[in-house]
Amino acid sequence: MNRRQFVSSGLAMTGAALSGNNRGICAQTRGDDLAEHFSREALSSVRPSEEAAPKPTGVRLRNLRRPLAITMWDFSWLERRWPGAGYEDWDKALDELVERGYDAVRIDAYPHLIEANSGATWELIPVWSTQDWGSPAKNRVQVQPALNQFIRKCAERKLRVALSTWFRHDRDQTLMRIRSPEDIGRIWNAALDSIAREGLLPNVLYVDLCNEWPLDVWAPFLPKGFIRASTENTDWMKRAIQVVRTAHPEMDYTFSQTTEFDTWRQQDVSMLDFMEPHIWMAAAPGYYEEVGYNYERFDLRGYANLVDNAKRVYLQRQDHWNSQLQASIEMCAEWSRATDKPLITTECWGLVDYKDWPLLEWDWIKDLCELGVRTAARTGRWVAIATSNFAGPQFRGMWRDAEWHRKMTSLIHSSPIRL
Numbered sequence: 001m002n003r004r005q006f007v008s009s010g011l012a013m014t015g016a017a018l019s020g021n022n023r024g025i026c027a028q029t030r031g032d033d034l035a036e037h038f039s040r041e042a043l044s045s046v047r048p049s050e051e052a053a054p055k056p057t058g059v060r061l062r063n064l065r066r067p068l069a070i071t072m073w074d075f076s077w078l079e080r081r082w083p084g085a086g087y088e089d090w091d092k093a094l095d096e097l098v099e100r101g102y103d104a105v106r107i108d109a110y111p112h113l114i115e116a117n118s119g120a121t122w123e124l125i126p127v128w129s130t131q132d133w134g135s136p137a138k139n140r141v142q143v144q145p146a147l148n149q150f151i152r153k154c155a156e157r158k159l160r161v162a163l164s165t166w167f168r169h170d171r172d173q174t175l176m177r178i179r180s181p182e183d184i185g186r187i188w189n190a191a192l193d194s195i196a197r198e199g200l201l202p203n204v205l206y207v208d209l210c211n212e213w214p215l216d217v218w219a220p221f222l223p224k225g226f227i228r229a230s231t232e233n234t235d236w237m238k239r240a241i242q243v244v245r246t247a248h249p250e251m252d253y254t255f256s257q258t259t260e261f262d263t264w265r266q267q268d269v270s271m272l273d274f275m276e277p278h279i280w281m282a283a284a285p286g287y288y289e290e291v292g293y294n295y296e297r298f299d300l301r302g303y304a305n306l307v308d309n310a311k312r313v314y315l316q317r318q319d320h321w322n323s324q325l326q327a328s329i330e331m332c333a334e335w336s337r338a339t340d341k342p343l344i345t346t347e348c349w350g351l352v353d354y355k356d357w358p359l360l361e362w363d364w365i366k367d368l369c370e371l372g373v374r375t376a377a378r379t380g381r382w383v384a385i386a387t388s389n390f391a392g393p394q395f396r397g398m399w400r401d402a403e404w405h406r407k408m409t410s411l412i413h414s415s416p417i418r419l
Contacts, residue, residue, distance in 0.1 A: 059160075061206060061252045061274050061342050061383050067417060068103040068160070068205075068384040069409035071391040072346040075108040075166055078146055079124065079135040086394035090153050093393050098157050100402050101409030102391070104205050104384060105154065106162035106346045110143040115190035116174050118144040125169040127217070128297035132355045132394045134168075147191075148198050155203040162346070162384075163191070164208035164256065166218050178221040181236045184209055185243020192248050205384075206252040206344070208276055209240055213255040229263040238271045258283070258347070261328070264335045274383070275339075277332045278347040281368055284324035287313065295353065307359045310351065314364060325349065325368065326375045333379035342419055343382045347389040348372055354390060362397045365390070366404055373408050380418030387412075 073087070080087045087093055097105065113122050121142045129136040154161050167175040178184060188209060195201050211218050214226045214233065227233060241253045256276035260267070269275060282288055291309040296302035314321050336343045349372030350365045369388040376382050387408040390398045399405075 059205070060250075061344070062419065064383045064417060067377065067382055067412050067415050069101055069412040070104040070106060070162065070205075070344065070346055070384040070386050071097065071102050072106045072386060072389055073392050074106070074164075074211075075110075075134045075168055076132075076392060076394060077105075077107045077150060078110075078141050078143070079139050080394055086392060090150060094153055094157055094159065096393065096399070096402075097159065100391075100405035101413070102159070102405075103409075104160040104162055106164055106208070107150070108166050108168065108211075109147060109163040109191050110141075110168060111163075111165055111187040111191035112167060112175050112178065113143050113170065114147075114194055115187040116177075118190070118194055122174075123171045125171065127166070127169070130297060130300060130303060131353055144194055148195060148200055151195060151200045151203055152198075155200065160205035161203055162205045162208065162344075164211050166211045167220075176221055181239035182243050184236075184240040188240075188244045189247045192244070192251070196248075201248070201250075204251065206254065206274070207244070208254050208256045209237075209244070210255055212258045212278060213237075215259065227263075228257060228260045229266040234268040234271075241271050254344075256346075261331060261335075264331070265338075269339055269341060272341060274342040274344055275332075275336065276344045276346065278389075279325070279328050279332065279345060279372070280348060280350060280352050281314075281321050281325040281372075282351045283328070284321060287321060287324075293353075302353075303355075303357060303360075306351075306354070307357070311361065311364050314368075322368075322371055325372055329372065329375045330379070333376075333381045336379075336381040340419070342417075343376075344384040345376065345382065346384075346386045348386050349388055352389075354395075356395060356397045362401075366398070366401070370408065373411060377412055377415035380416045382415075383417055383419075385412045385415075 077087050077090075082088065110122075113120070119142065121140050124135065124139050124141060126135055126137055126139070128134075151161050167178075169175065178187070188207065192201060192204075192207070195204065213219060214222050214228065216222065216224075216226075219226075222236075223232075237255055245251070245253060252273035254272045254274050254276050256278060258278035261277070282293075288294070290313045292305035293302050293310070332343060332345075335341075348369070350368035354360065354365060365388070373385060373387055376385055387405060388398065391405065393399050
């Protein structure tokens, strides 16, 4: 399934726009609020010395008493380290993340590369050149010890790390060695073992075994026509999670998704500890068709159409598009209640793809994202909520508005959990 198909596979969502009250707390009370999530030791406002080892305290998602504010740094955390790319100075980027009120960050752990050779230098092939996630050209990375270094820096700042994978392509196509669910479990065990050896595993918030499963852009090793609402998918997810859960039973596991929401009643999610839906207004039926955007990965025509049409199409029927977003969020909340599964969303709310670009404005994107945050927070079903999928230093127009981020993260922290 490609990116165009995942938009058309969404629900024909309906519903009136919903309003929400900002019950935000001031940034100064963040430590007290988060103390309800973690131990007092783990949330001390005193930064440890650079030499001191962090003293992590593990947490299960169902034990959270208030939602976490989470962001997605995908594979950018490791691949965007050239001068000016945003992540060349992890200390600076993480300090800014804390200043904006975030509690957790979701990153690519590259488990298949760790399992193949954790200390090797890998030459990676770009998944796109049009987007500002990851590298737009050939790049080289060494996953370990970088992954543990990054997790340690997060731990020193009391930030939790959620692990996922986009199964990045390397020159040797290592990901195509995956032939079975057990292979997925095995490579994740290798990655988690490499983290556990340095005592850092309690800093891991959860594991998402594959980003947006089963899109073939991220999981090309799957059979063609593979869908979530199938016995074959149930078998893959159960077997993969069983392998890794047997070795690491203390963790929470999922397979995130952005497709097939219309068949949620037919999907077996019993093996998941929580669900991670990725939800955007732009996935509403007809929006990208009107805009003329087709997820072009190596062609700027898509961005030319975003410039000409994206904001105009939205504003022409703003109430309609807002209600579509809200209905999608409410549907996921209904799914959560029906299955007794908590929700986390790390990619969300406005447009799927966006960046700093001539004639592209961030104001309406931030308004849409605030609507998404308020709607999700009010349901009580989310245990961690993102403010957008652009909350990273490479998206300078969004990132530099620190006050907006603090407003959103305060709203998240003051929201209820009702599981």
